[in-house]
Amino acid sequence: MANQEDLAKPPSSLQSFLEDLHCKYKPLQNGAVANYIPELAKVDPDSFSICIVTVDGEVYEVGDSQQLFTIQSISKVFVYGLALEDHGRDYILTRVGVEPTGDAFNAIILDEQSKRPYNPMVNAGAIATTSLIKGSGATERLNRMLDMFRRYIGRDVFVDISVFTSERTTGHRNRAMAHLMLNFGMIDEPIDTALDLYFQQCAVMVNCHDLAVMAATLANKGVNPMTKEQAVNSRYVKDILSVMYTCGMYNFAGEWAYKVGIPAKSGISGGIIAVVPDKMGIAVFSPRLDARGNSVRGVKVCEELSQHLGLHLFECARLVKSQE
Numbered sequence: 422m423a424n425q426e427d428l429a430k431p432p433s434s435l436q437s438f439l440e441d442l443h444c445k446y447k448p449l450q451n452g453a454v455a456n457y458i459p460e461l462a463k464v465d466p467d468s469f470s471i472c473i474v475t476v477d478g479e480v481y482e483v484g485d486s487q488q489l490f491t492i493q494s495i496s497k498v499f500v501y502g503l504a505l506e507d508h509g510r511d512y513i514l515t516r517v518g519v520e521p522t523g524d525a526f527n528a529i530i531l532d533e534q535s536k537r538p539y540n541p542m543v544n545a546g547a548i549a550t551t552s553l554i555k556g557s558g559a560t561e562r563l564n565r566m567l568d569m570f571r572r573y574i575g576r577d578v579f580v581d582i583s584v585f586t587s588e589r590t591t592g593h594r595n596r597a598m599a600h601l602m603l604n605f606g607m608i609d610e611p612i613d614t615a616l617d618l619y620f621q622q623c624a625v626m627v628n629c630h631d632l633a634v635m636a637a638t639l640a641n642k643g644v645n646p647m648t649k650e651q652a653v654n655s656r657y658v659k660d661i662l663s664v665m666y667t668c669g670m671y672n673f674a675g676e677w678a679y680k681v682g683i684p685a686k687s688g689i690s691g692g693i694i695a696v697v698p699d700k701m702g703i704a705v706f707s708p709r710l711d712a713r714g715n716s717v718r719g720v721k722v723c724e725e726l727s728q729h730l731g732l733h734l735f736e737c738a739r740l741v742k743s744q745e
């Protein structure tokens with residue numbers, strides 16, 4: 422197995438490693454595209470791209486990393502950061518917990534005692550988080566959110582209206598969760614106000630390159646490595662990365678932490694981001710999902726990258742190196 426030394430290899434070797442991974446996993450066709458939001462089923466299931474952006478702004482990419490798709494659950498990470506900025510850690514903790522659930526992302530459950538949703542990476546917690554975003558009305562709140570995405574990505578973003586309306590029409594399960602939280606006082610506004618904003622955040626269009634820049638921004642203490650703009654207050658980066666680490670990969674989060682060992686988040690449109698603090702952001706896009714809702718090729722690619730580059734946070738070679 423390779424170690425931390427690989428990070429110091431000439432850039433061309435990382436590029437050729439990505440190309441090898443792309444060739445290796447391109448034929449893998451296991452899994453199925455998400456179709457519970459009807460509009461998502463229209464994606465080309467064979468799409469496949471990988472991108473790495475380092476905290477120094479170097480970019481390595483393979484496949485069509487400019488192809489746009491909706492961000493879906495990956496948005497939860499960044500909206501959580503905005504909610505922390507709006508209200509501070511203590512208040513946010515009274516509304517959304519930080520416990521992994523071991524349940525599916527769309528489970529209709531709340532913590533029995535506190536009535537809080539378990540964490541901001543499952544749908545219930547994400548809807549509660551979104552409902553905390555400040556602003557004087559729906560448009561201002563959406564604009565604040567879009568501006569937050571712009572800071573992470575370095576360009577203006579927009580909402581795919583067909584995916585938004587498709588989910589708004591069919592998202593009865595999320596509506597049920599929102600009703601439950603309204604009942605327990607975890608949402609303070611009409612549920613459709615919260616859900617509209619949530620469905621819009623999920624329908625923001627990004628590409629694989631954008632996702633890698635966003636992940637690299639988290640790796641770089643909240644500063645976008647390309648534009649140098651502070652996308653999120655650095656004091657909240659550790660909170661964001663902690664919940665990604667423990668809860669980011671749905672009910673696969675434990676196995677992911679064990680095998681890959683870096684904070685990550687996946688979304689049902691087929692994206693995965695992974696953050697190597699102080700080093701790089703990784704993004705993979707491939708829409709075929711496994712039974713837990715994670716991109717099949719995305720998981721494989723990240724497992725291999727982690728092993729090859731020695732990225733696991735508790736990798737001994739890495740820990741020894743950082744003490745030198």
Ligand code: GLU
Nearest residue numbers: 493494526544623688689
């Ligand atoms: N908009 C999707 C939902 O709320 C996001 C789910 C996901 O990507 O995990 O069901």
